[in-house]
Amino acid sequence: MKPTRNLVIFSILNLCTTILFVTFLDKGILIAEAEDAPNTYVTVLPLLYAMTWFISGLVLGKTDNGRKRRYNLGLAYHLASIIVTMLGILFAAVVFARFREWQFIVFSPIVMGISLVAHWLGTRDETKGIEKEKAFK
Amino acid sequence: MKHSYEEKLLNNWEDVFRQGLLTFWVFVTIKTDSLSVSEIKKGVNNLTDGMYNPTEQSLYRLLRKHYELELVDYTESPGRSGPNKKLYHLSPLGMQILVRFSRRNICLFHQKEVKLLLKKGDKK
Numbered sequence: 001m002k003p004t005r006n007l008v009i010f011s012i013l014n015l016c017t018t019i020l021f022v023t024f025l026d027k028g029i030l031i032a033e034a035e036d037a038p039n040t041y042v043t044v045l046p047l048l049y050a051m052t053w054f055i056s057g058l059v060l061g062k063t064d065n066g067r068k069r070r071y072n073l074g075l076a077y078h079l080a081s082i083i084v085t086m087l088g089i090l091f092a093a094v095v096f097a098r099f100r101e102w103q104f105i106v107f108s109p110i111v112m113g114i115s116l117v118a119h120w121l122g123t124r125d126e127t128k129g130i131e132k133e134k135a136f137k
Numbered sequence: 138m139k140h141s142y143e144e145k146l147l148n149n150w151e152d153v154f155r156q157g158l159l160t161f162w163v164f165v166t167i168k169t170d171s172l173s174v175s176e177i178k179k180g181v182n183n184l185t186d187g188m189y190n191p192t193e194q195s196l197y198r199l200l201r202k203h204y205e206l207e208l209v210d211y212t213e214s215p216g217r218s219g220p221n222k223k224l225y226h227l228s229p230l231g232m233q234i235l236v237r238f239s240r241r242n243i244c245l246f247h248q249k250e251v252k253l254l255l256k257k258g259d260k261k
Contacts, residue, residue, distance in 0.1 A: 067207060128206060130205065134202060137195075
């Protein structure tokens with residue numbers, strides 16, 4: 001199962017933004033604690049981070065060449081998102097003490113794993129993520 | 138009243154029966170020639186004696202999915218006064234699938250009982 005070029009770009013881009021997000025979020029929380037008031041790091045940054053995921057998924061996913069692979073591309077993007085998020089969580093836990101919450105580290109992969117299984121169950125009858133009723137009218 | 142009830146039953150059965158067969162007629166239309174969407178629309182209409190009259194939009198959507206599924210290919214030819222025109226034809230995989238589908242599903246209609254039924258219809 002060779003990933004498409006867009007999927008690789010999506011993964012690398014979001015891995016970089018995740019590392020930047022975690023780093024700046026830690027800084028933001030530190031400033032917020034010192035000033036006892038929220039700052040742009042903790043208010044705007046999460047929104048920008050979420051938008052990066054959303055827009056990159058939308059643009060790269062929509063423009064991905066579906067013909068060159070035989071697996072479900074939507075499921076592959078979902079899996080890539082989980083791997084990137086897990087790497088981000090791992091990075092945060094190793095580098096920043098404040099993110100070393102065991103509940104967060106344990107429950108995040110479980111929740112994401114459940115979402116992936118649900119996605120797989122919902123699309124396992126599809127070919128390349130296309131429903132048979134829509135492919136063969 | 139009886140006639141309209143009969144028509145309603147027939148139309149309902151046909152609606153269900155036709156679902157899935159548009160792909161068959163499209164594939165038959167493009168199995169040897171590279172055709173544009175408007176030509177495919179006409180071809181399907183001619184092949185089915187006007188029973189199937191798909192819109193160009195629905196054909197575009199269908200062909201886009203078939204292209205992604207590797208069942209059809211296209212070549213581009215310069216349009217008269219606009220963007221390039223896509224000419225669709227059946228891919229080798231599409232041809233294999235069409236032949237297998239026909240053997241498994243269409244050949245059934247050559248059964249003796251079906252032929253007798255059609256003869257009976259002709260006599261009427």
